[in-house]
Amino acid sequence: MPETVDTVYANVVNRNPGEPEFHQAVREVLESIGPALARHPEYADARIIERICEPERQIIFRVPWEDDQGRIRVNRGFRVEFNSALGPFKGGLRFHPSVYLGIVKFLGFEQIFKNALTGLPIGGGKGGADFDPKGCSDREVMRFCQSFMTELYRHIGAQTDVPAGDIGVGGREIGYLFGQYKRITNRYESGVLTGKGLAYGGAQVRREATGYGAVFFAEELLKQTGDSLEGKRVVVSGSGNVAIYAIEKVHQLGGRVVACSDSDGYVLDEAGIDLELLRELKEERRVRLDNYVRHVPHAVAVSGRTVWEVPCDLALPCATQNEIGGAEAAALVAGGCIAVVEGANMPTTPEAVRILAGAGVKFAPGKAANAGGVAVSAMEMAQNASRDSWTFAQSEKRLWETMRDIHARCWATAEEYGLPGDYVAGANINGFRRVAEAMLEHGLV
Known part of the structure; x- marks a missing residue:
């Protein structure tokens, strides 16, 4: 890596000890974007790299719930709102015993560039909990989701932060989370979560x-x-x-x-x-x-x-x-x-x-x-905002067009920077440049 980028990476490791997955994700991006930094010295002047590696907000909270035997369980919940330069924070929730802050930060950092590659107006974020839904009854999962949302609801919204599913969070969990959000806020805000069931504002092709x-x-x-x-x-x-x-x-x-x-x-x-x-x-x-x-x-x-x-x-x-x-x-x-x-x-x-x-x-x-999931999530947000519903065929066609465009963008960017066929460089440079340009225009925020 160039010396300046290497210094940024060393600072990331020092400021975020014990988070190897996050370090790995940051290093993989930083190793790729040297050609873009050389061509655009204004990014260094505005400290774009340092700012993009630091989440805008990190939220950690307690999630108490009761299992079917009446025992009190306590888990830890997370939401890392990483970068909103392109739009509201957008990214899934993962429920798995391996979840800790470093995992959520790695996922959120990746989400910044993934969302940028879709060309859609969405920022990057991620969340979850060290809760394992495997082996739990539906009622236990419901009680956990309701407790989780009782804290999370104050941090999310259709124009603020829009979670979705990830490992351990499917249609069942999204339904319980949405029901609790609606109950607490007294609002039917369909666009606050994506991956919803088709009966209450979900999008065709989201599961697929x-x-x-x-x-x-x-x-x-x-x-x-x-x-x-x-x-x-x-x-x-x-x-x-x-x-x-x-x-x-x-x-x-x-x-x-x-x-x-x-x-x-x-x-x-x-x-x-x-x-x-x-x-x-x-x-x-x-x-x-x-x-x-x-x-x-x-x-x-x-x-x-x-x-x-x-x-x-x-x-x-x-x-x-x-x-x-x-x-x-x-x-x-x-x-x-x-x-x-x-x-x-x-x-x-x-x-x-x-x-x-x-x-x-x-x-x-x-x-x-794998940007197709968040691309269709953004399409779900658009349908919710316009009170519209697309057919399966319409949605699949839009998904195919989006993936075709992402591929073309990665390929063209790699060639532009003298790295033909390098999809890693193409993806990282293209996503980074789109976010960096927005951050420059927003000023020092």
Whole structure:
């Protein structure tokens, strides 16, 4: 990194100790934007980098709730409102035991540039809690969500901060959160949360958006080299919402997903993952993925190992951060992988990115490839504001157009700065410049 950027990074590490995920996200951006800083010295003069690395607001709060046995539980809630230069803070809520301030800050920092890449008027933020909805009854989840929103409501609003879902926060949780917000505020403010049910202001394609969008981006990436998804052998990590809809769209576009995973291991089905069975297991019954082989005799369940050992043409990491390390990247290269497209947030470590690049494997970072979710969230906000509702076909077309434009923007920016084909640089420089220009025009705020 240039000396000035290296100094900024060192200060970020010193000011935010014990937050390695945040440090990693900041470093990945700072390593890419040197060419933009050299071309625009006004960014350094206005201390744009230092300001963009410091959240506008960090909120931490207690979340007390009662389980079904009458025991009092206490969790910690977070909302990091990172940057509002382009619009109201926008980003999901994650409910998972691993959540702490560093995770939320890494996600919020990524969200700044992801949201900027969509071209839509939304800023970056993220939130969540160290609560685990797995194993909880619907009533326990409801009580937790109501307690969480009892504090969060005072910090959010359609023109201020608009949360959505993430890991552990799906339609059920969004419904409980919205109901409590409406109850406390006495307002039917549809645009305060996105990812809502279709019955009360949700948008068509919102559930599908992140998975579909990643596959649309992958298709554009392959088209750039005269290729397509047709006939491609694909491996997807995860088996939740993003993974399920990524699998669906791959199959629709002529590819074949042969493996997917959960935290226990992976399932290999050479005939192609049975999507309806996967939905039943993970969305309806909420059971472990190894139950798949009880219904599909020719499938194989592999525990305690990585899905990336399965040979493939295209890898779609759709689970969680840092799931592809150096060993996994080497396995992908050995297995003939030609492209890795991130459906999750920062699932590939810096070492893995270097290995993939060295082997000529195309790599699309999550801030570009998984931006479909937030893009359709912004479309949901627009529909709520205008009291309108789009059809599934309209929404999917807008999603495809957005992902096509993001790909084109990343590609063109990389070429403009002498880094052809470098999607990481293209995404980071394009997103950074859009936010930086807005911050310059707003003055010192």
